[in-house]
Structure formats: C-alpha cells, structure tokens
Amino acid sequence: MPSSSTAPDSMEPEVVVTEEDLATTDEILKQHQYDRSEMIAILLGVQDALGYLPVPVLKHLAERLEVSPISLFGIVTFYTSFRLNPPGRHKCTVCMGTACHVRGAVNVLKEFERRLDISAGSTTPDRHFQLETVNCVGACAIGPLVIVDDEYHGNITPIKIPRLLRRLERDKAEDVT
C-alpha cells in the first residue's frame, strides 16, 4: 500500500480545527455540489486550502457526504498525495524514480534523512522541514532530482545537500517568533 500518508502520530499535540477550517471545507463541498464521485477532487481541494487533512475535518466531510468515516479514511490512506499531519514550512521531495535511482537517489535520500534526522514521509519536530519522496516527476533527464518548495534541483549528489538546507534555515528564527 502507498505509504506516505501515515496515520496521525500519537505523539502529536491534539489537532485543533477552527470554525473557519470547517467553513472552508463546506465551501469546497458546495463547489463540488456535495457529489461523492468528486471525492478525490474534494479531498485535494481541502488539502490545498488547509495544508493537510485533519481527522476532525475528515469526520465532518464524512457526515456531510453521508459516507462512513472508515470508507473516507480508506480513500485518504490509499492515495499517496493525501497527508494526515500538518506540513513543514519547507518541503524537500526526493525523486525516487528509476532514472534517479540508477544515478544515486538512494544516497541523496539517506543524506537528507541523516542530516534532518527524520525518515521520509515525516516532518522535523520544529516543523521547519518536511521530507517526502515521489515516484518520478518526469524530469528524468536531470536526475537525481530534488524538489525544494516547488523548485526543481537537478543532478543532486549528497555533497550539494548542506547548501540546499542552509538556504532553507535562514527563516528558522521566524518559526519561534
């Protein structure tokens, strides 16, 4: 089964969902006419708006669409693009496609995991970094490829990682304030 949409971590503080989040969700439901066959588009829309799919929002969705929460949860965990945890401030996605693999993507991913001290599919405790993998983004010619906050970086080797990360650490102070 696709693995990156992991179940909520029990160590996480309780998810607080605001009235506003639920209103946003209702707005998206309305755009899709509460049509269950639009489920995936609805979920993508909600995730786009909220950054992730908090469990209380999923329960709310299930209620509004009159489906069981378990079947909704089944859909969410089936597809790799859905996440149940809040995202990090900066997202690093390592492409693990075949072309990247034969050019050394494994070492690139390992180095990210080692330096950030998290495994792929998770977020650093300070939520500054989020590390993900993707099974090919179709830019195979310039692999190994890393996508940092939507920007593509080609021909990446472990040596180039510290510089990438340093750039992303500059706004770390803002996290605290």
Added chain:
Amino acid sequence: MTGKIRSVSELHEFQASLKEELQGDRTVITLCAGPGCAASGADNVAKAFRKHIEEMGLTDQVTFKCTGCHGFCALAPVVAIDPAGYCYEGVKQADVKDILERTIIGGEVIEKLLYVDPETGEPVLYEKDIPFYKHQDRILLAENRQIDPDRLEDFLAIDGYSALAKVLDEMSSEDVIQAILDSGLRGRGGAGFPTGLKWQIAHQQTAEPKYIVCNADEGDPGAFMDRGIIEGNPHRVIEGMCIGARAIGANQGFVYVRYEYPIAVQRINQAVDQAREAGLLGENILGSDFSFDLKVVMGAGAFVCGEETALIASLEGKKGEPVQRPPFPVESGYRGKPTVINNVESWTCVPHVIGKGAEWFSSIGSEGSKGTKIFSLVGKVKNTGLVEVPMGTTIRKIVYDIGGGVPNGKSFKAIQTGGPAGGCLPEDLIDLPIDFEALTKAGTIMGSGGLIVMDESTCMVDVARYFTRFLEEESCGKCYSCRKGTQRMRELLDDICEGKGTLDHLDLLEELGETVNNASMCGLGQNAANPVLSTLRYFRHEYEAHITEHRCSAGVCAALIRYFIQEELCDGCHACSKVCPVEAISGEKDLEHEIDPDVCITCGSCIEVCPTDAIIIVSGSGEEA
C-alpha cells in the same frame, strides 16, 4: 481568439489567416520550456529574451516563443532559431543579449553555444544534423517545437483540428473506425491492444451514454512521454479524443492526469477552455450535429490507477482498486456504461492517422507494430531525453546512434523497458528490434515507453529490489499473491543485497515469481515478478556473486562494499575529508588518507571530489567493484 468557429470552412479560413500572420519572414526564437529545460533555468532565460527583445526594439522582426519539450533534455535549456535552423544548447540568462546582438542582428553563429559532436569534436550548426535528432523520425514530437502550448492559434496554424473537421465533414463513424483498424494502431499505454478494435466494440454497444477517457496517469517511474505531449501539445490530445468520441458515439470524456504533473494539469485545463470557447468542444462542434465535452480529473498518487478498471474507480471517487475483467470497460466502464480508455500517445496518433491516412501510418513500423513510438531515454546514457522512432527500431540504434552511448567511459550492461513491471535486457540482445512481440518474447514488455540504460555501475539485484519494493508499495492489496508475493520477493532480495542470501533464495524467488504473475488479477500483479524473473534469467551470475562471494560488482549494495583510498594515488589534498559528512576520513595534509569503514556511510561524496581518482569501491574479497 475571436469567438466560436461555426463551420469547417470557417476553420480552414481561420487556419489560413493564422498561417499568414505567424509564418512571415520573421526570425523565430524557440525556447524549450519542457520539464528538463524548466528545471535547468528556462524560465529565467525566457524572461531575459522577452526583456531584451523589447529593449532592443526587435519586436517587429523577432517572434519569441516558449514551447513544450523538444526532447534533447541533456542539453537543457535548448534554444532553436528559425528559419536558419540553428540550435543552441545550455543557454543561460547571460547568453541572451549575445544571441540577440550577434546571431539575430549580426547574423553570426556563437560557437560556444553549439552542440559539439563527441565523435568528430566538431560543433554542429544545424539542429537537424545533431545525431540525437538525425536518427529519429519525429512525427508527434516534431509538433512540440512548432507551437506555444498556451496558444490555440499556434496549433491551428499547423492545421490543428483539420482531422476533426475531416471526420465531421466527410466520414461516418464506421469510416473512422475502419481507418483506425487499417492503420494497425495499437494502444501506447502498454498492453498494445488494437485501438480500432476497442472502438469497434464500444461502437457496437447499445447502452447509453458512452464515455471516453484519456489515461494520463503516467505512473511509470523513468517515463515522461505523456507529460511531454500534454504539456507541449494539449490540443492534439483533445482533437484525438473528439474523433474517438465521434466514432463511438460518446458525448462526454475525461482526461485523468496525475497530480504530480501540475503543469500538465494546468495546460490541459487551459486547452479545454480554449477549445470550448472556439467551438471545438461543447454543443454542435464546428456547426455539426456532434456535441462533446471534456472534464479534466486529477489523480491523487496511486500507480495502480494506470490500470483501466482502477482508473475508472478513481474517476468515480473511490479507492483505485482494479476489478475483474470481463466485463471490459468498453462494455461496462464508467458508471457501468461503455467506456473507451486510451493513453495520451494513442490519442495523439489518431489525428495523424485520420489526416494522413491509414496507409501512411501502417507504412511505418514493423510487421505487428505500426507507427512511431516515443521513448523516454534515461539513466546511464549521454543523450537523455524524449526519442521518437518507428516501431521495430533496434535497441542499439536508440542507445548508441541517438543516445550517444554510455557516458564516462563505462560499458553498457542492460536496458530496462516497460516501467516497474517490465524487465531488463542484457547486452547480447542489443540488436533486438523494439516492438510489442519482440519484447514479450524476450521476457519484458513495451509498457508505455520508458527506456532506462544501465551500465557496469548499476547492480541488477539492487534494480530488481528497487522495482519489487515499488510494486510492493503500489500493490492495492486486493490479491493475496500480489500483496504478499511482492513483499516476500522484496524480503528475499533484501537478504541477498545484505549478504544474507543462499542459493535456495534464487529457486524460491523463481517459484514465487511465477506464482505472483499467474495468480494475480490485474496487469500490475500479473507482471509484478518481471523485474525479478528477467534479471534472474539474464543476470543470474550477479545474484550468485552476491550470495557466494558477498560481492556486488557494481559497487552499489551498501552492506557488501567498502570505500578504499589507494595510497599510491592519494596526494593528501584533504578534498575528501572536507566533504565527508561523518568524518570517516583521516590523514595529515599532503600525506595519504584513510577511510574508516566502520564510520563510512558509503554516500560516495569522497569519490565525487577526489581529483586524482584515488578512491575506489571494493567488494567481495577485496577486489575493485
């Protein structure tokens, strides 16, 4: 656009006026903004061109456009200059002013931006003479270079939608289906089912409504043909779908695109809106009695959704789990109604078949596989990119004549075809013609067209493990044989890669592999053991070396290798110890260095920076990997 085009004759008039407008004697600068070029800074180059053209007052003489993928990603970003036919490679922002001043105004060629033929060492002036392009037959991809995918006008200027007009004007459904049957077009998504036959069955169904679907869920890692087409030439896909819809009697269609391709999603959505506005989608297309509309639906990241019944489930808002066939989607598909699903490249072929005739199409290719096929040529090959050749072209021609062979003086080991559920072919089979039959006979599949070249530094056991892990993760879990079989195969491969394997592991893998392929329901499970079985068939000796000698000759399997500095070559420059992320390298300045194998994480950074090539990977009983 000027509003709706109301008839076929209006379309032709409009095309003619656009041609005149767009193709004068202006110089056309075309920047490739496909995935590879965009990732190599094409956006900034585009901005620079627009700015300088304006500033230098060249707007009346020069047309600048950004197009989809030209194909030669290894040279990214690529700029073509017409009508001269020059091609500049690796163009940076700083080169832009120079190009405009020297080439456009001065008529001079900038030699440092030309491609240098590695065979002759000579720069190549014209794009058509670059070996990568010279040895291809580009029919579908050639259009990418001609049009700005944001502009319907550009597409109309190359006679876009003329095939649809022909269908509406002079062909019956039966004529269209017969033409597709006669052309010998087979589905480009992997299985190679005759497209015309699929349409014929759908046409014969009495249930209504009927649907058509474009499968743009290009999930094979290492393949980006469909991305290249949708991003570069979205209207060709729409035109193909309109023709298919007319033939089978559908009024509604879907384009199912992966969410991992955000630009493709944007382009196809934009193209659908443009087509609708121009009267090329919607009610009474081109004033005819034919009405058809399209909806773009995004996938959410599941490889199995490339399988047609899983794709339909996903379209219906469910988990993308395949269901048993028959009934096939042509009988009972989306919402239980007849549904024709073809892949992006198949749809793109359709207007060409109609426009140029079935006979023309069937004159290209091999006995059982007609037309051209786009491959994404990647991995350990010099000229990576998108390649289009007639079906039946040999692997040698693709890898060497077009691809320029293996880089860095290494030798070719294998080529992987067919995506994760495909197989690896060894060097002995390099003269194999690539078509549906030949590949199946050799134990692999055509798949959608990914070609991944592997050299001596690629470990075939590791590759088998990579694909098996991929399939394990992407198995929907419905069939036990696939769910558990891929997991057990991966565990056996883990053992071998970690030096814990026995020769019995190989027999088990074979037995298990046969079972997984035979006992699973959908295409994913039925091919899930191909990576293992094909590598066992052609590279058994590598498995055996891992087991009996604990030797990974490619130097990949971390548990079996060690990095080693050759004393006599090391000049103690500290380059390696500076980059080592775990401080595993010790040694005084100017004296030979040493790597502590217990600390080393085999990341390869030291090899990358060593100026004297003193560092090697050893495996087994200490010989160089």
